[in-house]
Amino acid sequence: MLRPRHRLHPYLFLAPTLGILGTFFLFPLGLAAYRSLYRWDLLTPPRFVGLAHYERLFSSGEILRTLTITLSYAAVVVSGSMFLGLLLALAVNRKGKFVAFVRSCVFSAYVVSWVSVALLWMWLLDADAGLVGRACKALGIGEAGLLTSPSTAIYALAGVTIWKITGFSMVVFLAGRQDIPEDLYEAASLDGAGPLARFVHITWPCLRPTTAFVGTTSLIVSFQAFDIVRVMTQGGPTHSTTVFVYAIYEHVLLNLRAGRASAMVVVFFGVLLLLTLVQLWAWRMGRRSR
Amino acid sequence: MKQKGLARYLLNAVLLIVAVAWLGPYLWMVLGSFKSLKDIMNAPLAPLPSAFHGEAYAEVFRSIPVGRYLLNTTVMALSIAALQIMLVLPAGYALAKLRFVGRGAAFLTVMACLLIPAQVTFVPVFLMLAQVKLVNTMTALVLPFGASALGTFMVRQALLAIPDELIEAARLDGASELTIVYRILAPMLAPTLASLFLLSFVFHWNDYFWPLVMTTDESVRTMPLAVALLREQGTGVRWHIVMAGNVILSAPALFVFAMTQKHLLRAVAARR
Amino acid sequence: MTLQRRALLQSLTAAVFGSALGCSRDADRGSAQSVALWFSYGGKNREVLERMVHRYNQSQQGIRVLATFQGDYFEALAKLRTAIVARSAPVMSHVVGEVVPYLHEAGVLEPLDAYPDAQNLGLVPALAQVGTYTPTEPKPLVALPFNRSTPILYWNGAMLERARLSVPESWDELREAAKALTVRSNDRVSTWGLECPISWWFWVALMGQAGGEVMGADGYPLLGEEAGVEALQLWQRMVHEDKTMRPPPGRDYNAWQVTNQDFLAGRAAMIYTSTAFLRYLEEHATFPVRAAPLPGFRRRAVPTGGTFFVMMKSAPDHEKQAAWDFLRWMMQPEQTIEWATSTGYMPVASDAVARLEREGFYQKSPNDRVAMDQLKYAMPWPWAESLFRVQRECVDPRLEEAVLNRQDARSLLNEARKQALEDT
Numbered sequence: 001m002l003r004p005r006h007r008l009h010p011y012l013f014l015a016p017t018l019g020i021l022g023t024f025f026l027f028p029l030g031l032a033a034y035r036s037l038y039r040w041d042l043l044t045p046p047r048f049v050g051l052a053h054y055e056r057l058f059s060s061g062e063i064l065r066t067l068t069i070t071l072s073y074a075a076v077v078v079s080g081s082m083f084l085g086l087l088l089a090l091a092v093n094r095k096g097k098f099v100a101f102v103r104s105c106v107f108s109a110y111v112v113s114w115v116s117v118a119l120l121w122m123w124l125l126d127a128d129a130g131l132v133g134r135a136c137k138a139l140g141i142g143e144a145g146l147l148t149s150p151s152t153a154i155y156a157l158a159g160v161t162i163w164k165i166t167g168f169s170m171v172v173f174l175a176g177r178q179d180i181p182e183d184l185y186e187a188a189s190l191d192g193a194g195p196l197a198r199f200v201h202i203t204w205p206c207l208r209p210t211t212a213f214v215g216t217t218s219l220i221v222s223f224q225a226f227d228i229v230r231v232m233t234q235g236g237p238t239h240s241t242t243v244f245v246y247a248i249y250e251h252v253l254l255n256l257r258a259g260r261a262s263a264m265v266v267v268f269f270g271v272l273l274l275l276t277l278v279q280l281w282a283w284r285m286g287r288r289s290r
Numbered sequence: 291m292k293q294k295g296l297a298r299y300l301l302n303a304v305l306l307i308v309a310v311a312w313l314g315p316y317l318w319m320v321l322g323s324f325k326s327l328k329d330i331m332n333a334p335l336a337p338l339p340s341a342f343h344g345e346a347y348a349e350v351f352r353s354i355p356v357g358r359y360l361l362n363t364t365v366m367a368l369s370i371a372a373l374q375i376m377l378v379l380p381a382g383y384a385l386a387k388l389r390f391v392g393r394g395a396a397f398l399t400v401m402a403c404l405l406i407p408a409q410v411t412f413v414p415v416f417l418m419l420a421q422v423k424l425v426n427t428m429t430a431l432v433l434p435f436g437a438s439a440l441g442t443f444m445v446r447q448a449l450l451a452i453p454d455e456l457i458e459a460a461r462l463d464g465a466s467e468l469t470i471v472y473r474i475l476a477p478m479l480a481p482t483l484a485s486l487f488l489l490s491f492v493f494h495w496n497d498y499f500w501p502l503v504m505t506t507d508e509s510v511r512t513m514p515l516a517v518a519l520l521r522e523q524g525t526g527v528r529w530h531i532v533m534a535g536n537v538i539l540s541a542p543a544l545f546v547f548a549m550t551q552k553h554l555l556r557a558v559a560a561r562r
Numbered sequence: 563m564t565l566q567r568r569a570l571l572q573s574l575t576a577a578v579f580g581s582a583l584g585c586s587r588d589a590d591r592g593s594a595q596s597v598a599l600w601f602s603y604g605g606k607n608r609e610v611l612e613r614m615v616h617r618y619n620q621s622q623q624g625i626r627v628l629a630t631f632q633g634d635y636f637e638a639l640a641k642l643r644t645a646i647v648a649r650s651a652p653v654m655s656h657v658v659g660e661v662v663p664y665l666h667e668a669g670v671l672e673p674l675d676a677y678p679d680a681q682n683l684g685l686v687p688a689l690a691q692v693g694t695y696t697p698t699e700p701k702p703l704v705a706l707p708f709n710r711s712t713p714i715l716y717w718n719g720a721m722l723e724r725a726r727l728s729v730p731e732s733w734d735e736l737r738e739a740a741k742a743l744t745v746r747s748n749d750r751v752s753t754w755g756l757e758c759p760i761s762w763w764f765w766v767a768l769m770g771q772a773g774g775e776v777m778g779a780d781g782y783p784l785l786g787e788e789a790g791v792e793a794l795q796l797w798q799r800m801v802h803e804d805k806t807m808r809p810p811p812g813r814d815y816n817a818w819q820v821t822n823q824d825f826l827a828g829r830a831a832m833i834y835t836s837t838a839f840l841r842y843l844e845e846h847a848t849f850p851v852r853a854a855p856l857p858g859f860r861r862r863a864v865p866t867g868g869t870f871f872v873m874m875k876s877a878p879d880h881e882k883q884a885a886w887d888f889l890r891w892m893m894q895p896e897q898t899i900e901w902a903t904s905t906g907y908m909p910v911a912s913d914a915v916a917r918l919e920r921e922g923f924y925q926k927s928p929n930d931r932v933a934m935d936q937l938k939y940a941m942p943w944p945w946a947e948s949l950f951r952v953q954r955e956c957v958d959p960r961l962e963e964a965v966l967n968r969q970d971a972r973s974l975l976n977e978a979r980k981q982a983l984e985d986t
Contacts, residue, residue, distance in 0.1 A: 001388070003388075004384075004388045007390075009467055011384075013380035013381055013383060013388075013471075014396055017442055018399060018437075020377070020433065020437035021399065023418075024434035025411055028410075032410070035414070042643060042647045088308065091304070099305065102306075102308055105313045106308065106312050107558075110558075113495070113496030115496070120316075123532070123533070124315060128820075129334035129529070130334070131318060144811065148812055149966070150962075163312070171558045172558060224409060226409050227499060234816075238966055249409070253640040254636060255955045256643070261413060269406065276404075331823075331826065331827070416644060417647060419648070420649060425645075506632070506641050506644070
């Protein structure tokens with residue numbers, strides 16, 4: 001740590017960054033908190049209603065419903081992409097053209113836009129005209145269309161998300177795996193440890209920080225999901241895919257309720273804050289065990 | 291030994307399936323883009339088009355100004371990425387290397403912003419920008435993302451690993467603070483900066499949400515937005531047209547990926 | 563390798579810049595007054611509108627209409643509202659009838675009464691602003707009808723003939739016909755008797771046929787009371803008991819699109835949808851497409867649908883004048899005829915209707931006549947600020963819940979009513 005040459009230097013260096021972050025992220029959040037106390041449709045003058053929006057959001061069960069949907073989506077996405085990513089990372093952890101090719105294939109989905117992926121899978125999952133949709137139908141899964149029946153839609157979205165982001169967790173896990181010194185494995189082999197024992201005693205513990213990172217990153221990604229919902233289901237059928245961000249978007253732009261949307265923003269931020277705490281805790285635990 | 295060979299064989303078979311699971315959809319998309327409306331409607335599951343039609347592409351180019359949208363998207367993503375690089379360096383430097391009152395608070399602020407997605411702030415931001423008549427401008431698309439909380443964090447972490455002595459030596463040599471940041475430290479952080487640039491470029495190139503809510507005008511509309519609009523619900527399916535748009539939208543991203551693959555993969559891995 | 567890459571990049575850049583310049587050149591040709599028009603038609607209807615705008619631009623020198631596609635009705639409306647706030651709204655757009663009262667009460671619509679010829683456009687009353695809403699104290703003219711429609715019943719001519727059925731006139735006959743037309747093998751349905759988007763518009767039609775009203779004279783959200791429940795129960799019965807109706811999957815217009823596709827592919831023998839798709843369905847069907855009025859129950863009733871042109875009060879005067887010139891042009895019989903005969907929407911000018919009648923158009927294409935004839939059963943919309951919110955927020959999601967999750971229709975509509983009365 002150095003002493004700045006001029007007292008103002010650090011502040012000047014930080015000013016553009018903090019200025020932009022403050023203007024476009026922190027201040028709007030404060031503004032949202034203020035607006036959440038008003039009934040406001042953007043066009044006619046706002047009217048003060050106190051905490052009525054919060055009361056409504058909680059008493060109508062909307063918060064609970066939205067949170068449940070978001071959480072079940074996140075749970076599937078996080079566990080699915082982590083599991084698949086880890087498995088793939090271990091499988092492609094060798095040299096050679098073929099595995100490099102497989103790696104590129106899987107990772108490429110991470111590079112392509114959500115819109116592309118959403119449109120593509122919307123077509124693939126179509127129960128009548130889609131390759132995957134028809135296959136599923138033939139197997140007796142999702143007769144009514146995976147994306148279009150309330151009981152499966154959110155999991156279909158989660159599946160597409162997993163397809164999109166598994167490449168990311170694979171690459172991160174792979175890097176984590178390659179950081180583990182090979183002599184650990186050699187020593188274990190000499191001691192007669194099989195592949196499973198080596199995984200349980202070496203790979204898994206050494207990958208713990210990586211796991212924490214992948215887990216929290218994909219958790220945040222899934223809490224911020226919007227594009228895929230907007231393109232593929234618009235929150236439906238019957239609200240079954242109305243995740244948090246989509247609910248906010250719907251309130252303000254489609255239902256003409258800027259006030260209630262703002263209240264939703266505040267609650268959503270609370271949830272995200274909670275998630276950060278979990279993240280920080282997970283990182284700390286991960287680093288400590290390294 | 292024989293068992294091992296078999297295992298390797300099986301593993302490769304599984305990996306082949308994996309490759310197909312990820313490559314197959316793209317292939318389907320490309321094939322779909324060459325189908326005609328008749329193919330789409332009458333034989334939706336036939337893998338090959340009856341003949342390779344350019345019809346869908348022609349329709350895409352006819353209904354949207356592809357060139358302008360691609361240009362908008364590129365300009366937007368490049369400006370954001372470049373601006374971020376310019377701003378994260380001094381900010382990361384201050385946070386990593388300088389002792390000053392409020393450093394902890396500043397760091398916390400940056401970290402907190404990591405947690406506020408744009409989807410949460412767009413209404414107030416939209417109204418603010420509307421008040422200064424910036425909606426429907428490139429500024430509205432670029433400025434809010436000019437500072438990167440994640441990038442600042444990444445640069446700070448990277449700088450922590452660089453010994454203070456090096457900076458002290460540079461100071462003794464008479465280098466100004468800006469020279470130290472942009473001329474001495476930046477090259478040392480080249481991998482971090484390059485990865486930040488790439489990740490940010492790809493992210494914003496693909497971004498749908500912000501342009502969706504910040505633009506109404508065609509003049510600043512970006513490609514993801516236009517492609518999503520190609521669906522044109524109303525009369526009937528147009529999957530071949532949507533897929534043609536999709537190919538145009540994803541090809542540049544995949545091209546960038548192919549060109550910078552090694553680097554991008556390392557960048558993602560390094561974010562841990 | 564690098565050389566090749568560079569060459570590739572160069573040609574790419576050239577292509578991108580080239581076409582970008584090309585576009586801008588086209589956009590600001592000459593010194594004509596440019597006026598923006600946002601629209602939300604896709605596919606066939608978009609092509610027709612673009613063709614007409616082009617023709618208008620060619621027909622005179624002074625005004626150039628720039629038409630921009632903004633997504634479906636609801637997407638475009640969202641855009642419009644945010645743009646109004648941002649003071650970047652176009653001078654013209656078109657919006658669904660249900661939201662006109664709200665936009666008017668919010669004070670964003672330009673009153674059109676004083677514009678030249680506004681009083682003698684000769685519009686079909688039931689389709690114009692006056693006839694579309696329940697009479698209230700006189701409101702200024704803020705909306706001009708453009709693409710107006712009613713829901714109609716389409717049927718697959720070949721299938722109906724094969725089943726030797728006549729067109730259903732009542733709900734009972736509809737259920738019977740749907741039963742007769744549904745084709746099953748091993749419990750799997752290959753052709754559905756009826757398909758109808760589970761959506762506000764069709765629910766309002768059924769509710770009206772059962773004798774209900776959306777709102778009372780005082781603006782109280784009746785939602786048809788018992789009639790609303792009966793409407794939902796008809797769907798529930800046909801979907802879950804008779805298993806003869808397919809609720810098309812997808813939200814909003816996605817479901818409408820699926821309905822069209824299923825009809826064209828022979829997966830649905832009868833569909834309820836807008837008269838707007840008449841031309842599209844006729845052009846793409848491999849069987850004779852027939853249209854009929856919606857069956858009645860206690861009475862015949864249909865809502866009107868589609869959109870109205872509106873002008874933004876906030877636009878500069880010279881733009882409003884120019885926009886008016888275009889709107890007036892669009893209201894002329896010649897244009898309304900082109901629009902109606904190429905799409906399936908109804909011609910909004912009385913003279914146009916008379917001319918089509920005279921020239922034997924309705925004789926030749928009786929399908930087009932159905933919606934016009936049905937107009938005598940049209941239910942006016944209540945002029946209520948909350949109408950659009952009631953539609954989108956209170957009713958629409960609950961219709962899905964009733965039909966897809968088979969929840970109790972009465973309690974759902976009670977909830978909807980309660981929510982409609984909320985004031986926050």
